[in-house]
Amino acid sequence: MKRAIERHLNILEFTLASLLRRKAKNFSLLAMYLMVVFMLASLQFFVTALKREAAIILDDAPDMVVQRLTAGRQDLVPTGHAAEIARIRGVTAVRPRLWGYYYDALNGANYTVMAGDDTSAKTESASIGSGVAKARNLAVGDLLPLIGYDKAPVMVEIGTIFPSGSDLIAADLIIISPANFQRLFNLPGGQATDLAVTVRNPKELATVAAKIAELFPGSRPILKSEIQRTYQSVFDWRGGMTLMILASALLSFIIFAWDKATGLSAEERKEIGILKSIGWETSDVLLLKFWEGIVISLTAFLLGTILAYGHVFFLSAPLFVQALKGWSVIYPRFQLVPVVDAYQLAVLFFLTVVPYTTATIIPCWRAATTDPDAAMRY
């Protein structure tokens, strides 16, 4: 047992010395490999983290949202509908919601403005996301003037700032009182943006939705599961586009690596002959080549993954933000909560380490099985 380990260590040691001989070749190979792994792992971390963010956000979302369509466009819903929907069997609660977008001319950002339903708070009070706080340099107690539809300012006082890094969407949020909301956007009374419906039994969601559609022909009930699916597919689609580009990069790398690894030079062939002639067995030579492949590919994999982790979770994926996010301009920087999908990482491992190592060993097979006495006749 000890001898077996020593044998591995000794051969590994020689592998390293041997790799250092062709520094330029091996380092350029490693660098390229590293880059491919880095990009793939970054993308993977990024998409996984975004999906999780979305899932967290949707967790708090209502089971069903009812919108009203006028001429195919979303329109305000009379709050009177709420009471009627609440009478449908299985519906536990209906809450009219008020929300919209606010363009901040000062820094070109778009905020999501919602009316809070907490009536106990002061009318002027507002809660804002960390992104807004940062963009406007606000602290609790500060006054924030919002410009109303008629250019008249609506002053709100910051009561709460949502903690940063909690999630992606809360960052651009401003929650104000319903009265201020109405003043800001000149909304007619008795109208809501949409209705949030809570249903006791999730199995009845579809039935309830059908009943609502029947009751109010112009309405459009949207289930949470549908939104979830849309989110996932948007991320998957965008991720897929980027993946396609990366896959082609990976493919060209594989071809390159295959070429490098398989083309056994005359010198390498002779070297294998020498090793055999001085007492190395075929299995020793193959072990040497195995370690050679492992050292390069595992280094690339580990380093690439670690760099990708830093890139996505510490630097907020500067390389992908443009391609994948497309949220409002308020996110020049945002912090993703680290999540690592072990399964995907394992797939990446097998896609990078295994093929390369195989490509390194296979061509040596023939050279390694030659008779040791061939070296006598060089």
Next chain:
Amino acid sequence: MIELSNLTKSFNSGQPNQFTAVDNVTLAINPQQITVLKGPSGSGKTSLLSMIGCMARPTSGRIFLRGVAAALPFRQDGADAVEITSLPERFLNEIRRSTFGFIFQQFNLVKGISVLENVMLPAYPTGEGRAEFRARAVSLLEQFSIARLASQRVELLSGGELQRVAIARALINNPSIIIADEPTAHLDSKLSHEFMEIVGRLKGEGKSVLIASHDPIVFDSPLIDTLVEMRDGAIVASRSCR
């Protein structure tokens, strides 16, 4: 002691270009002596050496190694001799590693790595601790006065230095038999004499040395014990020089 009995090596057997390089050779090679195989080019010296050194298998005939059995992890029916031609590949390798040290005509050193590493190379797969064989390698380099070159890459060495590195490498696993094929073919006469001196020293340390050569510096050397003459794969004369 090595005993060869009716040893034959044919290439391309059964084909029109069949060629018998070693033809029915029977020979006893004494332990702790210097034996030189002499003969014209193509007479089968290299072929014979590679069979003795467990590098190639004979077409027919047997090779017995005596006095090495103790070093091996297995025994053949309690005898002190090991018949190597019938052994499986794995055991052949084991014997080759533990019993023989090879010095090649072209030295066959690995380029790009250091002298010390070249010397240690045959020990890597044996599973011995690195520290141990490293110490042995260093002391071999000292013994051949090339210790200062230990970290030098081999392509920068002179012919005489290369040769001494090759000898040191042959000795790293403490073999009892040294096999050298045309060791002086690339050396001038001074270096060739130096080589024979080293061979004499090895014999003094109790090693058996087997050399194939058509260099008179080798086969006329006063140090050698037995001279075997080959022609067309057969032994034409074998005499003791003592």
